[in-house]
Amino acid sequence: MAACGRRLVQLGRLSGTGFLGSPSGFHRGFSRIDGYVHYYGKLKNHEGMLRDSARNEAYDAALARAAPKLRGATVMDIGTGSGILALLAAKHGARKVYAVEGSPEIARVASRLARANGYAGVVEVIPKHLEDVTVEEVEQVDVIVSELFSHFLVGELGLQAVTHAVKRFLKPGGLVLPAAAWLKLSPFEDPSLGAELRARHGFWQNDDFMGFDLTSALPLAVEQQMKELVLDIVDPNELLVSPADSPGHFLDLAGPKDVEDWRKIDFELKFPERSKDALIDGLCGWWDAIFSGDGMGEVGEVPVLSTSPAAPLTVWAHCRFMLSRPLKASAMDKLRVQCQLRSHKLRESYTLSMELCNDTTRERASVGPVELSDVYARHFARPNPFPLKTEAG
Template sequence: MGSSVNGGPGGRVSNNGVDKGVDFANYFCTYSFLYHQKEMLCDRVRMDAYYNAVFQNKEQFVGKVVLDVGTGSGILAIWSAQAGAKKVYAVEATKMSEHARELVKANGLEGVVEVIEGTVEDINLPEKVDIIISEWMGYFLLRESMFDSVIVARDRWLKPTGAMYPSHARMWLAPIKTGLGDQRINDYESSTDDWHRFLDETNTYYGVDMSVLTRPFCEEQNKYYLQTSIWNNLHPHQLIGIPGIIKEIDCLTATVEEILNVRANISSSITEEKTRLCGFAGWFDVHFRGSKQSPARLEIELTTAPSENNGTHWGQQVFLLHPTPRVGKGDDVLISFSMDRSKENHRLMEVEFGLEMRHLAGRNPQPIKKKFYIE
């Protein structure tokens, strides 16, 4: 994944009211380091999916004009050229563009691939393109809000008959069992215990009573340990209910307004005998289908679902419940899900769950409401 969302130095304000200089400092700079690019390039699930999407559908690229949004190291642009594209515009917002340019040259493709430093919101191309390729997905798909830039690129530069790679995306949610919740509670309690030791020592040795800060400190730690989602690569056996789709996106027609928030009501039937509902896992998959006018010969899927062997650098977002209600096979968990962009940082997300358990036997517990942060 590269970078190309409403960014760039200079203190300008984008159409969505975000200061571009602040956005560049907070977000884009991460992608200007090779170590971060290497992390993504070592993700074999990610790499194989994009490689196969391009080279198993070479006829879609031969003689075509391609735009790579957020090119990063330039790998997708290089593959597009190797597959037969006659011209590839590789757009990158950071100085990683210099490395991409060198890589293109080292692979003898400087006559085909043109690396452009800038954002798709600001740059201009001399022509419309046949294909937009981009690895824009963040944690739980929409974190980072990079898909905004892909939509801008599509609306500005894609031909009416053009194709998007990937073409479709889905967000999934499922109930899970895990020991992560106990670990987080222990970490939270250790943090607050340490705070009280700090108060005693500061008062004893330095004569300053700082206990007035206890409440905001505990609120801060509570948010970090108990309300912030966790990145994790789960095993399939940790799923205790049937996964449900909470969002489907057609990359060819989606609008920014459509992805500003996600709302879903789903029901998941518990598949495991007598266990605890420790929380939920959220993940995504994307599909490379081409377009109606130019369908892919072979559809490729990239999934970040819990896996026995091949985890991804995205993993899953884990939302932990405290306390953990008891559930059993055949029980239904009714989930009301909402996800919005953070008001403080449009690249981060705020999530709210509303839960109702319907047990096959016994009294149903009170509904649960919980707020989480994806940071």
């Protein structure tokens, strides 16, 4: 448990918890889900989420826009955590909100906060993992709201959770928030980052450790480091394709009929011309969540929660995936990337593999496979980007 907890602390992901597996219950017994419950059972690990104004304001705007659908409606909040999304749904008119939370201790906190804010009769906290909730406990709902996203959207198997909830609890014609998402990528050139990552393993350069030579282990240490997801704060001006012009893969979060539909996610993206010639070191990744669907109001723009480098910084930061070797490309060369995401039951996460292809020169370089739960949290070295808002500030 302690080792798993330390690894999860490295993730830097501060959010609610809930369903992290399939309804078949394959994670029974000890698995990473125990680590998630332990990690998210601590209030300090919800604080960053509540400090993230971009995240909270996007959900508030979405629920406000959905007010015509919410008035007198029933709602399920998957992985409620502190209960903030359940409270927002109640504020915008929901008659009943079932707030599902897998951590017993945090579930009690969510219940206390609902009572303290006058919503005890509206918000009912269900202290269970989603797959353990029965139709006898929760009626069919009009709206499902969730925020179970990881750094590259899919890492915590939140998409499976939404599909499971839609299949079992959503009324026909019901609303899912968010309804869709885009996975986005852009190439970057940053030789200093590659040098930094390779230099992190000076220990294995030791040729006299208690009289033994460790240097033969160095190549594997470097290889494994280069296959880790690097969480960073990326300047959008450093990207070779601007966030506005970066291609993306669309995901219909309410569309799949079975959790197994999310086991494999394959897509190919073609990049437009770049602003300059470059020696590409890796790919920057992020996601945008779209709050649309039947029952949403028509006033104003569709709310979007974006983790783009061009958007306000969020708790998810930005993903950097390093190439196996730098790939040379002129500004006019035709570039495309082939992506494969594979979920796996034992690690409750996804593995990402990519191949960046220069179709003009026929050169290629690969990424990974990257285990999305293995993270180098480089952004932790930066100042806290989410200072607590006060009336004075």
